[in-house]
Amino acid sequence: MGDWGFRISEKGAEVLTGDDKEMAFTSKYALFKGSTSGTGQTTVSSGNTNTVTIAHGLDYIPKVRAYADVAYSGFAELPVYGRITVLEDYQCWCYADATNIYLKFYYLDGEGGGNHTFNYKYFLYKDKGKL
Amino acid sequence: MADFGALVTLKGYDAENCPDRFLAFSSSFQNLKTFSRYSVSVTIPTAGNINTITINHNLGDFAPFFVVYNDTSNDKAYFMSGKNGYTLHNFIRQYANKLEIDVDGDYASWFGSAGQTAYFTVYLFLDDFATVSEEILSEAGSAGASGNDYGIRVSKDGFDVDNCTDDQLAFSSSFFTALVNQKGIDDAGGASTILHGLGYIPSALAYGQRDGDDFIKMAEGMPYYLNPIFGGRTGLFYSVSDESLFMGYNDLDMVEFSAYWRTDYTFYYLIFKQRADG
Numbered sequence: 205m206g207d208w209g210f211r212i213s214e215k216g217a218e219v220l221t222g223d224d225k226e227m228a229f230t231s232k233y234a235l236f237k238g239s240t241s242g243t244g245q246t247t248v249s250s251g252n253t254n255t256v257t258i259a260h261g262l263d264y265i266p267k268v269r270a271y272a273d274v275a276y277s278g279f280a281e282l283p284v285y286g287r288i289t290v291l292e293d294y295q296c297w298c299y300a301d302a303t304n305i306y307l308k309f310y311y312l313d314g315e316g317g318g319n320h321t322f323n324y325k326y327f328l329y330k331d332k333g334k335l
Numbered sequence: 336m337a338d339f340g341a342l343v344t345l346k347g348y349d350a351e352n353c354p355d356r357f358l359a360f361s362s363s364f365q366n367l368k369t370f371s372r373y374s375v376s377v378t379i380p381t382a383g384n385i386n387t388i389t390i391n392h393n394l395g396d397f398a399p400f401f402v403v404y405n406d407t408s409n410d411k412a413y414f415m416s417g418k419n420g421y422t423l424h425n426f427i428r429q430y431a432n433k434l435e436i437d438v439d440g441d442y443a444s445w446f447g448s449a450g451q452t453a454y455f456t457v458y459l460f461l462d463d464f465a466t467v468s469e470e471i472l473s474e475a476g477s478a479g480a481s482g483n484d485y486g487i488r489v490s491k492d493g494f495d496v497d498n499c500t501d502d503q504l505a506f507s508s509s510f511f512t513a514l515v516n517q518k519g520i521d522d523a524g525g526a527s528t529i530l531h532g533l534g535y536i537p538s539a540l541a542y543g544q545r546d547g548d549d550f551i552k553m554a555e556g557m558p559y560y561l562n563p564i565f566g567g568r569t570g571l572f573y574s575v576s577d578e579s580l581f582m583g584y585n586d587l588d589m590v591e592f593s594a595y596w597r598t599d600y601t602f603y604y605l606i607f608k609q610r611a612d613g
Binding site for chain 2: 209210212213214215224225227228229230231232233234235236237238239241243264265266267268269270271272273274275276277278279280281282283284285286287288289290294295296297298299300301302308310323325327330331332333334335
């Protein structure tokens with residue numbers, strides 16, 4: 205392959221002699237690319253796991269990443285699990301297959317009968333989750 | 336610095352007044368560059384044994400990474416978790432020149448069962464954690480929605496830009512990218528709080544290094560409840576709010592019987608322009 209391509213340096217870096225790390229973009233290394241994102245909420249009854257299923261329309265298995273409002277302060281990246289209170293357990297994770305992405309939300313109220321609402325955001329990437 | 340550079344918006348946004356988070360590219364901001372992707376596998380061992388996958392990358396620095404578990408069927412993609420949703424963070428070590436993944440037979444059910452093959456996809460990024468301070472060019476602006484067929488595409492080396500697949504592109508203005516708002520290393524002597532100034536909840540990647548270790552581990556999403564005496568989890572965690580990124584190693588104080596943030600950790604982080612909350 206000949207010596208050609210495309211590179212743009214970061215501010216203050218010399219585009220002709222700068223290290224690849226100093227480039228804002230170089231065609232030698234692909235940028236990490238996303239295509240869509242979405243938000244929503246799901247309310248889980250105690251003892252159950254809700255599955256949010258989203259068709260991705262790609263002909264391969266993409267990479268997916270997600271956040272939910274289940275953190276000690278703010279949002280936490282999935283996978284995340286633990287307790288909301290001493291008596292309430294939860295677990296959230298995400299994955300993709302060749303057809304859909306799946307967001308999983310489990311909740312258990314130790315005192316019984318409760319439910320919990322999770323707010324989430326997911327990112328679907330063009331980059332493959334399986335090569 | 337003179338007012339020059341290159342900037343590309345996502346489709347539908349005006350390049351003259353586009354909020355930073357809707358840029359596909361800007362020479363003002365760093366962007367995660369994929370150094371390499373790896374497809375690796377190992378046999379799940381029996382209890383009491385550990386099989387380790389080693390990827391020698393020779394980058395010479397701690398580099399951002401993540402791992403996707405492809406299950407024993409090699410047809411799914413779990414981000415940093417086993418098939419049961421439990422986190423893999425504690426099984427993965429990133430050294431300056433190699434990355435290791437432990438498949439521990441004591442946790443065989445997280446992957447499948449002993450004797451099966453566990454498949455993984457690993458992403459390594461070229462970037463390091465050299466400090467880049469927060470810079471916000473624009474949070475105002477609006478979309479000038481358009482369905483016109485225009486934009487910029489750059490293919491990866493060896494692929495035809497006219498007809499390659501999306502995965503074979505190095506860049507496209509059709510897709511959002513991981514624009515870096517700020518990054519760095521923080522040795523706070525306890526939990527670390529990094530202000531980001533974005534005014535919304537951004538996505539992030541966080542890692543931690545315990546004093547004396549020559550590797551980093553990826554931080555997990557931080558649970559609500561942290562007191563280990565009553566079932567709270569210990570571990571390396573992070574969370575993001577509309578003001579800051581919070582990182583810490585939550586542990587049990589055996590004297591006070593309460594949770595505390597370990598003081599022997601250094602944190603490595605990237606905060607992106609992307610919103611995690613809407």
